[in-house]
Amino acid sequence: MKEPFTSVWTRESRPAKSPGLSRDQIVRAAMEILDAEGVDALSMRRLGAKLGSGATSLYWHIAHKDELMELVMDEVYGEVPLPDPAVTSWEDMVSIFAYGLRTTLSEHPWVISLIGSRPSLGPRAMNLSSRMQQVFERAGFTGPLLDYTLSTVLAFVLGWTGPEIAWRAARERSGLTGEELDAAMKETVHRAARDYPELVKRYDEHQAQDPEVIQALAFDFGLTCLLDGLRVRLAAGKEDNQRFAPPSTAEHDESTKNMM
Amino acid sequence: MKEPFTSVWTRESRPAKSPGLSRDQIVRAAMEILDAEGVDALSMRRLGAKLGSGATSLYWHIAHKDELMELVMDEVYGEVPLPDPAVTSWEDMVSIFAYGLRTTLSEHPWVISLIGSRPSLGPRAMNLSSRMQQVFERAGFTGPLLDYTLSTVLAFVLGWTGPEIAWRAARERSGLTGEELDAAMKETVHRAARDYPELVKRYDEHQAQDPEVIQALAFDFGLTCLLDGLRVRLAAGKEDNQRFAPPSTAEHDESTKNMM
DNA sequence: AAATCCCCTCGCACACTGTTCGACTGTTGT
DNA sequence: ACAACAGTCGAACAGTGTGCGAGGGGATTT
Known part of the structure; x- marks a missing residue:
């Protein structure tokens, strides 16, 4: 309008x-x-x-x-530390980027709530995109995959940090620390998962630790996982460029014509 | 307090x-x-x-x-379609879940802006967790990995949907359609990426299509990637349970003691 | 020197927000 | 009959983002 x-x-x-x-x-x-x-x-x-x-x-x-x-x-976005390209393996650079983005977002928790409102087109965001795409280009990704890989890593980190921040905010709101906090969290989770004994059991077995530590471990797992996946995609290489390529403009016009 | x-x-x-x-x-x-x-x-x-x-x-x-x-x-969360367990491969179930969550969030775009505010502990969220963890359990994941895998998939979808919604909102705010919209978007991106010719070039080559189609392709790539990664982690299996296991309570106490 | 312009600041006002408080019903229990 | 309570609501408070128009002050033109 x-x-x-x-x-x-x-x-x-x-x-x-x-x-x-x-x-x-x-x-x-x-x-x-x-x-x-x-x-x-x-x-x-x-x-x-x-x-x-x-x-x-x-x-x-x-x-x-x-x-x-x-x-x-x-x-x-300007505060996110950028890995110096061509220094180590691309996996390390992605890790550095992912961890850096995570801690930067943690330092400015309010950013998360703005992510769905407007696309990030500012100069620092662009700089960040450009640098990371270079990393992926040197790693051997080509064509549209340069966009896709970056988007995927970004999505993982953003989506990870959201709930993480929510939990931390809840913890801070409670004003408790140490054992009191642990007890309150346990109480809350037990009540929430009342109807799911397996969840409660798993929580008691694994989660009864410092939540920051748990979340760090989980983040590391997710990142490792993602890197494994990217490595596989890199090896798959050529086929990917067909499989994930956007339809040519001609085809696109055809299809839209048929749709209307 | x-x-x-x-x-x-x-x-x-x-x-x-x-x-x-x-x-x-x-x-x-x-x-x-x-x-x-x-x-x-x-x-x-x-x-x-x-x-x-x-x-x-x-x-x-x-x-x-x-x-x-x-x-x-x-x-x-209650609207997210849950895959019927034990029907197909776990990969398919994760895909169904991921796609389902994505479209559900797209139908309620305002949810994304709330994700950083409070942890999701409601009954439908719990039900969703429980069901998806069952999927991963049947797939062969064990111990804390059940949490980690689910969190990873969730993070990917949440983090993906955020920017996607931001773009769609911007498109709708513009009130344009068809070629006018394409032109306006191209204009905007060109201006934003003014200082990064590679970005502009890649955009012109790959992105000059229906943005919904592009985003669907990219999402599919990310998901494929994630599934590949999960498969690798599943194969890695035992070591993972050591590598990503939280420290035992004893160790934990030790370490905190040393830290203070 | 005087007048004009433009950059910049700001007080007022408007419509709107979430939430508290106390007053007001109507139903239920004894 | 009376009392207790569940439930609704109007008025009011402190706060919000922002449009408008009045000004001040420095530079530029006449």
Whole structure:
């Protein structure tokens, strides 16, 4: 209805030559509030106050709050440590990337809640894509698989971090520590899995440890698994490029014609 | 600080014998609003109006809006089609589950934004866990791996669906269709990837198709990849149970002692 | 020197949010 | 008959994002 695909990145930034507020300052301040007090604590008035200016002044530098969110999100992508290409095996680089992304997201838990809202098209996200695709290219992946592999790794890490953050938030909300926390968690899980004795049994056997440790182990398993899979796909190579190739434009036109 | 691990599931539900409002009705109505108009459209007043009652009446049946969200989320998990165990290969069952979860989430896009907020402990989520763990158990996975495998698959699908939904939302927001949409997307991506000619080149070669088709292909690749990986892990078997096993409680105590 | 312009800030106002509180029904139990 | 309770609701509070128009101040033009 409105302008097509509007987002911060399609618009030009304000000159920002001024001595007062600047887009960077705003984004930085927003990040600080978000990191310190979570996504609910960030309001325009609060942000303005932190910057020593009125709330509505921000709207000169930023169109909506949503745009601000896009900006801070990209900032986070900029913090993900990128493996120096051509240093070790591609598997190691993927591992470094995956772990790095996980800890970066953990440091900015609010990002997860924004992932379904807008596609990440900011410069840092693009840089990240480019670098990781290089890694996969050197590893021997070709064609559309370069996209697919990266998307797959990304999906795994994003999807992993979500529930992980949810659990940590719940733990922190409870305000408990040590044995009290363990007991409360056990209580909760037992009650939730009341009707599933196997789940309870497995929980008691394996999960009765520091949850961070458990989750680290599980993440490592998932990542190992994924790397195994990628290795297999790499070996499958040529066939993949046929099997997963998008239909040619001609075919595509044909099929859409038939559909209408 | 407050009561430990409070959530809808730790509390008892209201008797709900009344002829008027009931928890189920509320949840159903909330779902309808969410599906039809998205997460921002759901307000207590709106929901009350839809049910023909005052906004504050809802608070008799539900503690906070957050709790309501937990309830609707679990409802969604209940819609995920579960593969009938012992019918085909475990790979097929995982595929069915993954595809089913993906389409279910696509039908309720607002769920994705809630994933980082609270752990999913509702009855349908538990049922889903139980059933899928059975699948993995029959496949030959053992011990903690039963948790890890499920978590890995879940992470992949969740993390995949997030960006996918973000793109679709952006497309729908644009209000364009057909060639106009294609052109607008191309424009946007070109501008975003301005500094990365390889990305642009790859996009022009592979992505200039119906985005839904591309994403389906990519999802299929990721899933194939994951299944390959799981198969490898299954074969690795015994070692995995050592490698990924949580430290015994004794060891755990030791290590924490040394850390402090 | 005066007038015009534009960048930038900001107070007010609007419609809306989640939630608390106390008052109000109608039903049930004794 | 009275009391206890389940359930509903209106008013009110503090807070939200943001449009609008009024201004200030520095640079540029006349």
